[in-house]
Amino acid sequence: MTSDRSRPTSRDVARAAGVSQAAVSLVLRGKWRGRVSPGKAEAVRAAARELGYRPNQAARSLRLGRTRTALLVVPALTNEFFARLHAGTARVAAEHGFGVVLYPSPEGVGPARDPFDSASAALDGVIASSMASEALAALHAGGDLPLVMLDSEPERTRAAATVNLDIADGMRQVAAHLLGLGHRRLAHIFADVDSWTFRVRAKALAAAVRAAGCEPPLARPAALTVAGGMRAARDLLAADPRPTALVCDDDLLAAGACKAARRLGLRVPEDVSVTGFDDLSLATALEPELTTVRLPAEEAGAAGMRALLAALGATGVPGGAQGGPAEVTTLPVALTVRGSTAPPPDTPARPGGR
Amino acid sequence: MTSDRSRPTSRDVARAAGVSQAAVSLVLRGKWRGRVSPGKAEAVRAAARELGYRPNQAARSLRLGRTRTALLVVPALTNEFFARLHAGTARVAAEHGFGVVLYPSPEGVGPARDPFDSASAALDGVIASSMASEALAALHAGGDLPLVMLDSEPERTRAAATVNLDIADGMRQVAAHLLGLGHRRLAHIFADVDSWTFRVRAKALAAAVRAAGCEPPLARPAALTVAGGMRAARDLLAADPRPTALVCDDDLLAAGACKAARRLGLRVPEDVSVTGFDDLSLATALEPELTTVRLPAEEAGAAGMRALLAALGATGVPGGAQGGPAEVTTLPVALTVRGSTAPPPDTPARPGGR
DNA sequence: CTCGTGGAGTGTTACGTATAACGTGCTCCG
DNA sequence: CGGAGCACGTTATACGTAACACTCCACGAG
Helix, strand or coil: CCCCCCCCCHHHHHHHHCCCHHHHHHHHCCCCCCCCCHHHHHHHHHHHHHHCCCCCHHHHHHHHCCCCEEEEEECCCCCHHHHHHHHHHHHHHHHCCCEEEEEECCCCCCCCCCHHHHCCCCCCEEEEECCCHHHHHHHHHCCCCCEEEECCCCCCCCCCEEEEECHHHHHHHHHHHHHHHCCCCEEEEEECCCCHHHHHHHHHHHHHHHHCCCCCCEEEEECCCHHHHHHHHHHHHCCCCCCCEEEECCHHHHHHHHHHHHHCCCCCCCCCEEECCECCCHHHHCCCCCEEEECCHHHHHHHHHHHHHHHHHCCCCCCCCCCCCCEEEEECCEEECCCCCCCCCCCCCCCCCC | CCCCCCCCCHHHHHHHHCCCHHHHHHHHCCCCCCCCCHHHHHHHHHHHHHHCCCCCHHHHHHHHCCCCEEEEEECCCCCHHHHHHHHHHHHHHHHCCCEEEEEECCCCCCCCCCHHHHCCCCCCEEEEECCCHHHHHHHHHCCCCCEEEECCCCCCCCCCEEEEECHHHHHHHHHHHHHHHCCCCEEEEEECCCCHHHHHHHHHHHHHHHHCCCCCCEEEEECCCHHHHHHHHHHHHCCCCCCCEEEECCHHHHHHHHHHHHHCCCCCCCCCEEECCECCCHHHHCCCCCEEEECCHHHHHHHHHHHHHHHHHCCCCCCCCCCCCCEEEEECCEEECCCCCCCCCCCCCCCCCC
């Protein structure tokens, strides 16, 4: 009615409320205690509501030097784990008026372009998940933004903070469960990805098995897909003596392992036990349902964003203020026992798994 | 070395190259033909590279009045379909220097907040997928941004364009496949969501079945999860006479249906056929693999972003310029026949499905 | 010789916001 | 009674970029 087509500015609001533009800014940012009378403040709010005023974020960002936007680097969103990670970051971000923009990391299919060119939005900080060191170096070149690492090697990064899942403990729980059921010949299907999280899984499993006095597990790499899991499982189940349990780095691999086992005429879990990792929705869609490790992905994403916000708050103070230089948070994970594990064949049932 | 801590600006580059700030802008935007000599242009580029200059996007957005950022509204990213949708939009967006920020639509769990407050970034346009009319109205209130609808009711929106998947045809293909196998008693497990895409599925299935001279399919609503599919299937399979095929609105529901069938002692597909929709990675993880309809999600997302970019390009011309007011694109879908469908029991095999 | 034309640049301004710096009156207390 | 301090505001400026409006000069046509 009054305005001519384009979005109203704070000056339009000021005119409508009969005050200066500065007063509008004060009132709308809530900094008017003792600077603007309650009456005028209310008039400003009414005018803003009336006109449908929304502050121009570009102008605000320019003025403040902050954009209230974070970059989340993930290998692939089609993986439910990373989607949950994103949900956690986005939730916490929204609570603080932040936005999150995604960047599929260079390990994906796309051309390894500069994330800071790709993300047209200016950024305040970066959260990087499950990154290889090479990709990290690329990020490093992208300026001196605060960086939070998720589920990554804590060492040799310039991260302001690291949020990790207790992957090693998860794998130890898997091993304890299977060993407790009586399994002695475990095999490991590990993801064909050079990433800290998968290296830890392999190491933890091997250590737990060794500690129990068993021979080290056979291991086969596999592409992180159902088909990959099938191929690896076919190989492993051809070994003699055949392993009685297949420990998989991921639920997708476990799904493939189950398929492969059945194609070989083996029943799961009677003839061979299978465990997954991540507790995707896939885990309960399968039959039998997968025994797997539940990872608090949303929680990890939320914690990562909180850490980033904390780092942003502490910006400007060069000296190390509170705590160490790089804080590491580790979130607990929990084995979820379902139907894909059982005592090995030719063994009298023994009490208790785990 | 030369600069004092903060990011270099175009003025810093200008100083280093011995030209004016305006010249830097011209050169770096590639608009210098006949305005700046090749020698100086090269000097500017060298200085920019040397200083690691990156244009301040906030300032650019403020100046241009455009932010090169689009909002993608999806119900949930943890659903692989929407993740693929996002991948498509993000890919095309990146090709044009655009960013994409996500907003989980009000139908999700979160508090139904204003997407334009939540997305701290300013926006040039909106792509909304699978939205109920209520949520649409909320978007409508959010200003007069160009809007592209994905997989939604074409009518009564002010969308600049609509990109739809040929859902109806997909369901017709499912019906033809099952009817061709000899099935006569179909049942439908439909998603408990008030959304155009699911209404179309129900209508198309009913029409196809009626056209074949069969009685209309039994139908049960279900929450869009594996557990929801199980409950609905348990109900439907208790009917007498028992349906010989369960048509599901989604692969998750189909997974649940398979589980339920087996718990009742029925084999899939020998005793009962099951079909899904969407072709999630879940479809090939199950056993038997699901017969389902493959939706070109990435392609749809890409097409949506292209439509939005086109609408943005045509902004400023009030009169309807090229084509109709709201263009509707429909992408084809394809039935993928796998192992979860077979001729009904007590029926001699007949040649050909579909 | 004058004028037009186009290349090569620069000065200046505006985008919309947040805030520092600067007034006003007015009250209250030493 | 003379400020000091407070309540209430406004003016002015800067953030970094893009682009309009100029200037200046060389050169060729008339």
